[in-house]
Amino acid sequence: MKNGTSTRFFVIVVFLSVFCCFLLPEAWAGDAESRMELFSKGNDYYEKGEYENAAGEYEKIINEGYAGGAVYYNLAGAYFKEGQLGRAILNYERAKCFMPRSADLDANYKFARRKIKRTVSPRKEIWLLRPVRIYSDFFTVRELTWIISAMYLMILIVIAVTIIAPALRKYRLVPVILLITIILFTSFSLVVKSREMCSSAVVTIPETSALFGPFDTATKFFDLYEGMTVKVLKSKDDWCKVKRVDGKAGWVKNNEVQLVR
Numbered sequence: 001m002k003n004g005t006s007t008r009f010f011v012i013v014v015f016l017s018v019f020c021c022f023l024l025p026e027a028w029a030g031d032a033e034s035r036m037e038l039f040s041k042g043n044d045y046y047e048k049g050e051y052e053n054a055a056g057e058y059e060k061i062i063n064e065g066y067a068g069g070a071v072y073y074n075l076a077g078a079y080f081k082e083g084q085l086g087r088a089i090l091n092y093e094r095a096k097c098f099m100p101r102s103a104d105l106d107a108n109y110k111f112a113r114r115k116i117k118r119t120v121s122p123r124k125e126i127w128l129l130r131p132v133r134i135y136s137d138f139f140t141v142r143e144l145t146w147i148i149s150a151m152y153l154m155i156l157i158v159i160a161v162t163i164i165a166p167a168l169r170k171y172r173l174v175p176v177i178l179l180i181t182i183i184l185f186t187s188f189s190l191v192v193k194s195r196e197m198c199s200s201a202v203v204t205i206p207e208t209s210a211l212f213g214p215f216d217t218a219t220k221f222f223d224l225y226e227g228m229t230v231k232v233l234k235s236k237d238d239w240c241k242v243k244r245v246d247g248k249a250g251w252v253k254n255n256e257v258q259l260v261r
Contacts, residue, residue: 038066039074046074051081069098073105080112086204086226086258088112093202093229093260100140117207117225122245129192136189141197144190151183196231201242201257203228210250214239221250230257 042057058075061067076091092109099105125133136144158176162169203224211218214236222244224230230242233249242257243249 038064039071042071042074042078046078049081051078054078055082067094069095069102069105073099073102073108076112077108080108084204085112085115086202089116089227089229090202090204090258090260093200097197097261098140100137113227116227118223120228120244120246123247132185132189132192135185136193139189141190141193144186144193147186148183148190151179151186155179197261198259199231199233200260201230201232202260203230203256204258205256208252208256210242210244210248210252212250214241214251218251222248224252224256232257232259 038057038061042054042061045051045054045057055075055078058071058078061071062075072091072095076088076095079085079091080088089109089112092105092112095102095105096109139147155176158172158179162172203226206226208224209220210222210224212221213219224242224244228244230244233241233243235241235254236251238254239251240254240257241249241251
């Protein structure tokens with residue numbers, strides 16, 4: 001009897017500890033008033049049509065550690081008004097990391113992409129990866145992490161309930177398997193999303209050529225235009241190897257593209 005009581009106490013303590021850790025990030029959210037004070041100055045410039053000054057203020061906010069979806073979204077709008085298509089799309093991409101389900105962001109992002117000088121048909125995706133991409137694109141990295149944490153919490157709840165009520169033990173296998181499946185699928189989606197975010201980049205100059213090698217005298221392979229998204233495969237000195245959406249890979253100067261993250 002004593003051992004059973006100790007086991008139940010241990011499970012309850014673990015449950016409460018995990019629950020508190022799950023809520024902690026929200027409790028330690030940043031100072032909203034300070035963020036809005038910095039943000040409003042950029043908005044004032046934007047409303048006056050002083051887009052260069054507005055972009056400068058939004059950049060200051062980001063440099064001071066207040067990066068967020070709204071800041072990147074407005075920064076993208078300021079760059080778009082200035083005619084800097086590459087930087088506009090770059091910051092729309094960054095905003096999507098925080099606001100993946102924003103209809104306004106999606107509409108402006110698509111409108112900006114239609115301004116790219118030339119479009120390239122993407123290589124066909126493996127059909128098994130499509131559900132993973134749709135799922136990961138719908139959530140932010142933080143939300144995917146929350147989902148995983150919530151599923152672990154639910155497993156602990158199921159275990160706690162079946163320890164407290166032994167008659168329910170025969171029913172715990174199905175929910176535990178379901179929760180583990182969700183954890184594995186979400187974890188895989190999180191890895192895919194994180195890797196893509198770390199390697200995704202945008203061309204920020206009007207036009208450039210990807211070369212077969214990382215040197216100026218190398219043969220031209222294909223063209224890249226401002227606003228195109230590419231994946232950075234590796235870097236070497238002042239060069240980086242990028243892959244276009246159609247699968248072609250070549251070398252460009254580091255200062256010709258900018259990473260989303």
